[in-house]
Amino acid sequence: MYVIFVFFSMRKLLLCCGLFVATQTHAQLTSSEEKLIAYVNAHLDPALQLLTNSVNSNSGTLNIEGVKKVGALYAADLQKLGFAIEWVNEPDSLHRAGHLVATHIGKKGKKLFLIGHLDTVFEPDMPAGPYTVLNDSTATGQGVNDMKGGDVVMITALQALNATGQLKDMNVIAYFTGDEERSGTPHQLARRDFIARAKTCDIALGFESAGGLDHVVAARRGASSWVVDITATSGHSAMIFSDKYGDGAIYEAARILNTFREQLSSEQYLTFNPGLIVGGSEISVDPQGAHGSASGKSNIISPAAKVSELRRSVVPSSSSFATFA
Ligand SMILES: [Zn+2]
Incomplete structure (x- = not known):
């Protein structure tokens, strides 16, 4: 059976907010960073509500309507922050939902490419696995760790930046693919838009928790087959x-x-x-x-x-x- 134990750390919300401004590990927190952390601490409930809603909305890669629904959930929050929302359709032959792209244009700074994904490995005919809190820092549910938790971390970090006046000048593309777990083929088509937009940016950050809790993944191994x-x-x-x-x-x-x-x-x-x-x-x-x-x-x-x-x-x-x- 495919029962997968997944978890989500609230601490990560705090850590990732620091991500945008921290220049070195264990640096003394600046007042801007302290404001971000204070915002996140005060807004854990809505963040967890967004996580609950997205986990309880099945978005198996092949569940096209489900993937779009989770995309709409995130898009609504990002739109409130001034992001321009686009839905990038994949060709019909790929039988995939497409991708959510949210763009924020600012006047200065590096261009950030923030990476999430909307789909999970759990298709609708699999056991539901609803969002279930186990204790004060751990929950289970379909895709709660891979990677709706990471998606919510990203969105909450952006909300904190917005609330503290630090988002307005930033250049950010938040890109949520709809077929990360099972990419449509050929990959050149499925990832064409993703790669083109990534090339316009200076820094890419993935929010999937491949580094484990309390880490931010700054780079990953690539892979090919032969x-x-x-x-x-x-x-x-x-x-x-x-x-x-x-x-x-x-x-x-x-x-x-x-x-x-x-x-x-x-x-x-x-x-x-x-x-x-x-x-x-x-x-x-x-x-x-x-x-x-x-x-x-x-x-x-x-x-x-x-x-x-x-x-x-x-x-x-x-x-x-x-x-x-
Ligand atoms: Zn993933």
Whole structure:
């Protein structure tokens, strides 16, 4: 079963408000920051009400109406802060709800790109999992941590900035994708608008709690997937390594993988991991790339090999966390 324990820390509201103005960890709080914290402390109830409402509104990625409903909930609050609201539709062929984009144009400062998402992994036919408070700092419910909690942190931080007069000059795009958990494909279409707008900004901040509670994620590992498909001339093993027959597919797979390892294994931030390999005379791999089968004989030069990462490999990236606790 997919029962997922999720939680949400009210402390994070405080920490993330400091995010916009803190320049170093554990810095002495400025009076502007103290005002932000005071605002958040005084407005935890409406923040938690927004969280409750959004968690109790199912927005599984494929529940298009549900995703739009949660988007409308956030849009209403952001509009009150002077944000211009847009709904970016994805092409019909992608069968996704689209994305909420809220833009605030100011006269100075860096351009911020704040990232949230509206959808969850829970589709309407799954158990409801309503918002349930467990104790004074922990609650469970569909998407309460991933990532409606983060969405509410972002919105509350913006409300605090607005209430303390610090939002009016800021340039902010708050971007809430509607298909983060299960992106429409091709990704180039699903993320085209997102990437284009991100490129107009100076700083991007994700509000999903990948850094754990009490952390702000300043960067994340990127990921890509890859498959190596090899075909080779087959023949009797007595002819292997000859000019006519070559080395066969299995040796070639080994050569390629070892070259990856030799040339790239010391690359900073880069990891890559072949999770599955099959080779022989007859091979098959299921479409998910998680299972394969092969048959072959020692006296036949292997004509086919396939290598795939089981789930993810990682492209050059950086990962760091800023702590405001
Ligand atoms: Zn998420």
